[in-house]
Amino acid sequence: MASYRGRPILDDMMEELQALSRLIGGTPLIRLRHLPSEGFEVYLKLEYTNPGGSHKDRVAYYMI
Template sequence: MSEHEIAALDSAPSEAELSRLRPPYKSVLDLIGQTPVVELTKFDTGKCRLFIKLESQNPGGSIKDRIALSMIAAAEKQGKLKRGGTIVEATAGNTGLGLAQVGIPKGYRIVLVVPDKMSREKIQHLRALGAEVRMTRSDVGKGHAEYYQDMA
């Protein structure tokens, strides 16, 4: 790295650079769904144009962030969920992460019931967000009292 490049890292952005930036988001919730759209041009689509939306760019890394935001907003609108309430979900993946990312900043208690085969990193991530994680046995099937979906 040259001295000029190093100096550029240490300097404040210019007015021109700042004017090109969008205003900062007020909340991580405002980022959900604001993912880039990319046109795919290397495919033969005839007269059609093909676009993809990069849902992996949501804060939680998946489309499940949108689902969580939508479910919580609908429950709030219907009066089924009020600030301080509890959301309980059986999850083995990204839905729980989405619910934690949306619900906790909104003031909800999030209880996620997960199978014990879930990775330690995912469990630590959920707990770091503030979710309560209850682990269940993964060696039992539906109908068993300790199956994660039945326990929730």
């Protein structure tokens, strides 16, 4: 196994992945208040609050 400064690189990568995983998810939702018809509730996800500013954060995480 390759190492850097005496520590296995894989261990470093796993630590970074775990830190990244704590930033993903929990995207806030807001309720849309003004709708043209009654009887519906529409919620919007605030994707811009994700670390990368989009829905791609979760996709990128699973690609890693």
